[in-house]
Amino acid sequence: MGHPAILTVDDDPAVSRAIARDLRRRYGDQYRILRASSAAEALEALKELKLRGGRVAVMLADYRMPHVNGIEFLEQAMDLFPNARRALLTAYADTDAAIQAINVVDVDHYLLKPWDPPEEKLYPVLDALLDAWLATGDREMEDIRVVGHRWSEPSYEIRDFLARNLVPYKWLGADESEGRRLLEAAGVGPEAIPLVVTTDGRTFAQPTTTEVAEAVGLSTAPGRDFYDLIIVGGGPAGLGAAVYGASEGLRTLLVERRAVGGQAGQSSRIENYLGFPDGISGAQLTDRARRQAGKFSAEVLTTRDVTGLRQDGSARTLTFADGGEVSAHSIVLATGVAYRPLVADGIAELTGSGIYYGSASTEGPSCAGTDVYIVGGANSAGQAALFFSRYARTVTLLVRGDSLEASMSYYLIQQLNKIENIRVRTRCEVVGAQGNGHLEAITICDSKEGRNTTVECGYLFVFIGAEPRTDWLGTTVARDERGFVRTGPDLLQNGTRPKGWDRERDPFYLECSVPGIFAAGDVRANSVKRVASAVGEGAMAVTLVHRYLEAQ
Numbered sequence: 001m002g003h004p005a006i007l008t009v010d011d012d013p014a015v016s017r018a019i020a021r022d023l024r025r026r027y028g029d030q031y032r033i034l035r036a037s038s039a040a041e042a043l044e045a046l047k048e049l050k051l052r053g054g055r056v057a058v059m060l061a062d063y064r065m066p067h068v069n070g071i072e073f074l075e076q077a078m079d080l081f082p083n084a085r086r087a088l089l090t091a092y093a094d095t096d097a098a099i100q101a102i103n104v105v106d107v108d109h110y111l112l113k114p115w116d117p118p119e120e121k122l123y124p125v126l127d128a129l130l131d132a133w134l135a136t137g138d139r140e141m142e143d144i145r146v147v148g149h150r151w152s153e154p155s156y157e158i159r160d161f162l163a164r165n166l167v168p169y170k171w172l173g174a175d176e177s178e179g180r181r182l183l184e185a186a187g188v189g190p191e192a193i194p195l196v197v198t199t200d201g202r203t204f205a206q207p208t209t210t211e212v213a214e215a216v217g218l219s220t221a222p223g224r225d226f227y228d229l230i231i232v233g234g235g236p237a238g239l240g241a242a243v244y245g246a247s248e249g250l251r252t253l254l255v256e257r258r259a260v261g262g263q264a265g266q267s268s269r270i271e272n273y274l275g276f277p278d279g280i281s282g283a284q285l286t287d288r289a290r291r292q293a294g295k296f297s298a299e300v301l302t303t304r305d306v307t308g309l310r311q312d313g314s315a316r317t318l319t320f321a322d323g324g325e326v327s328a329h330s331i332v333l334a335t336g337v338a339y340r341p342l343v344a345d346g347i348a349e350l351t352g353s354g355i356y357y358g359s360a361s362t363e364g365p366s367c368a369g370t371d372v373y374i375v376g377g378a379n380s381a382g383q384a385a386l387f388f389s390r391y392a393r394t395v396t397l398l399v400r401g402d403s404l405e406a407s408m409s410y411y412l413i414q415q416l417n418k419i420e421n422i423r424v425r426t427r428c429e430v431v432g433a434q435g436n437g438h439l440e441a442i443t444i445c446d447s448k449e450g451r452n453t454t455v456e457c458g459y460l461f462v463f464i465g466a467e468p469r470t471d472w473l474g475t476t477v478a479r480d481e482r483g484f485v486r487t488g489p490d491l492l493q494n495g496t497r498p499k500g501w502d503r504e505r506d507p508f509y510l511e512c513s514v515p516g517i518f519a520a521g522d523v524r525a526n527s528v529k530r531v532a533s534a535v536g537e538g539a540m541a542v543t544l545v546h547r548y549l550e551a552q
Contacts, residue, residue: 004055005032006126009042009073010062010089015113019060019089022118027126031057039068039076046080056084057133058126060111063090074107083136085129087111108132132291144216145170147179148194150366151438153352154206155194161209163362164259164266165302166287167216209258210303218302222326227251229545230318230328231538232306235262236531237521238334239289240538245332246296248542253299253326255306255318261286262336263380263466264531266359268387272409273531283361285531309476309517314552316516329552330545333477333485333512333519334538337466337529342375344443346433354439355460359384367391367459373442375430376463377404382412384461385422392459394421398428398444400464433460468523478513484525487512508544510537516548 006023010016020035027033036042039061049056059077061070068076074086088110108129115122146162146169148155162169172179174190182197183189192205198215213220229245231238234256245252259265267282276285293300308319309331317327339357341347347355356363359380364387372392374381377399389395397404397416403426404413416422425444431452432443442457468483478486478498488509491498497506498513510518520541521527521534 003030003032004057005034005049006058006060007034007036007042007045007056008060008089009036009039009065009070011037011065012062013037015062015089019115019122022115022122023126026118026123027130031130039065039070039073042073043076043080046077050080056081058085058087058129060087060089063088071107083133085109085133087125087129089113128295131295135291135294144168144199145172145182145197146194147172147174147182147197149174149190151353152193156352156356156360156362157209158194158196158207158212159362160360161212161259162216164261164283165213165216165218166283167218208303213303219299220301220303222253222301223299224251225326226315227253227326227328228549229253229330229332229542230255230316230326231332231334232318233262233334233336233521233523234260234300234302235334235336235521235534236264236285236289237336237523237534237538237541238262238332239286239293240535241332241334241520241541242293242298242300242538243289243296244539244542245545246293246298248546250542250545252293252297253301253328254293255301255304255326257303257305259302260290260300263339263358264534266361267380267383268359268361269383270531271411307472309473311476311514314516316514329549330516331518332538332541332545333470333473333517333523334521334534334541335469336522336534337468339463340465340467342430342462342464344431344433346435347430350433350435350439353437354435354458355433355462357462359387360461361387363459364388364391369393370458371396371456372459372461373398373430373455373457374461374463377401377407378463379409379412381461381463382408382416384463385416386412386419388459388461389419389422392421394423397422397424398430399424399426400429402426430460433457466522466529470523476514477517477519480525484527485512485519485523486525487519490525508547510541510544511548516545518544 008019016035020033023033036045061073063070070088086107088107090110091113109125146158174193186203188205196204196207196212204211210220228250229252231241231254234254238254242252242254261282265282265286269279269281271279305321306318307321310317315327316331317325319325367388368391370392372388372395374385375398385395385397427447429445430442431445434441441454443452443454445452470479470483480486488507491507491513503515510520512519518541520537522529
């Protein structure tokens with residue numbers, strides 16, 4: 001089919017001709033410029049392209065069209081070319097609809113009429129959309145395949161790793177015909193699962209996440225030995241620091257042990273983040289932030305576990321679990337927090353086989369028609385309840401406290417109250433789990449009734465408390481009794497600076513007990529545990545890094 005296409009749809013002939021003209025002038029030598037006068041005409045063109053093996057890079061649709069508006073068209077067009085970038089052409093009066101489209105339909109951008117001069121108002125937007133499409137690739141072909149067992153913890157780990165890193169894959173049961181054929185072709189039996197088969201035919205039996213990351217093209221090794229800034233942790237705080245650090249010219253490296261996005265990346269819907277009135281999924285927000293960091297040339301490493309931090313003169317050096325090292329002028333600790341393990345009989349044995357920490361969105365369709373239980377009373381548990389209520393027969397929130405009001409946002413409580421198949425049980429705890437190979441039942445202690453009951457349960461999702469993973473820091477930086485990193489004013493005792501402090505100034509607000517090392521987001525002692533505040537602290541940390549570097 002030759003060049004990929006840029007499709008524009010507008011029912012106004014003059015506007016249609018004008019935008020096609022401007023697109024051809026800039027992109028005609030590398031892309032086919034297609035225009036349609038209605039959504040129906042555009043969908044027919046897309047269907048024909050699909051049948052003939054064509055590719056679509058960008059779709060630009062006018063909002064106000066008869067019969068089917070631009071948002072509705074883009075929703076239908078996504079089914080044919082899900083990887084094409086999408087933009088809405090709208091008048092100023094319709095900007096609310098455009099913002100809704102960005103959040104609900106995952107439209108990438110909107111353009112206001114008129115777009116003159118195109119060099120300022122049209123081409124920069126299209127350039128960014130095309131760069132994003134080229135960076136992610138056109139994945140219309142079959143993606144990598146994972147063969148495993150439904151209740152296998154290693155199989156779940158691989159699926160969850162791919163999903164959280166936004167890598168498309170096809171899941172095949174080892175007992176399905178296609179799964180058996182792949183095992184046979186790889187020369188292994190069911191005992192070798194999970195089996196990962198890449199698009200170029202390479203097979204990996206029982207691979208590590210690092211092997212999978214390398215196989216699917218994720219970066220696992222730093223490009224240089226020394227940076228201006230290294231960020232440990234790829235949640236909202238880390239991504240915020242990466243975007244601001246790289247955009248301001250710092251040689252920036254972000255190191256993540258599992259998947260960028262952190263706990264926020266697992267959220268099915270974040271509805272109180274500024275600028276997204278209709279909410280946005282954690283995966284969408286993570287994808288945009290990661291692409292934004294990449295746009296500014298920040299390096300992102302996955303599956304690298306940091307195990308040590310030390311001072312080397314003016315440098316700060318990180319040690320990896322495999323013995324490798326990388327250094328920088330400054331470090332931002334943004335490792336966030338982890339869900340605290342649920343301690344009860346049978347829980348550890350069935351984790352990954354019906355019991356999961358976090359939302360585990362890959363399990364959503366498998367929950368169809370089942371009774372799901374969620375342990376926890378904070379926002380993450382509430383968002384998970386809303387998500388699983390779409391699939392499960394019932395969803396029960398088990399809350400240790402007397403109510404949700406003390407731990408969950410008001411808007412989420414209101415939403416939960418409106419969904420018939422969600423119920424909330426307060427003053428309840430899980431004290432046991434039973435099952436043969438996978439979860440089949442849980443035992444609940446109801447302190448209101450003063451008794452234990454055992455109920456059938458196929459899926460249990462745990463969201464209890466949070467604790468920082470900071471043991472690897474040792475005594476390098478000061479931490480509080482729970483392991484959270486102390487910064488700024490919290491380091492001063494009666495006006496005295498921390499032991500070993502070698503500067504003629506107090507620590508900056510986000511600076512740790514070692515100059516040049518900063519902490520941002522949930523890992524920081526006394527921080528506000530919200531996505532917006534984490535992003536803000538990540539950005540603030542970069543400003544303080546600049547102040548630190550200027551004084552060196």
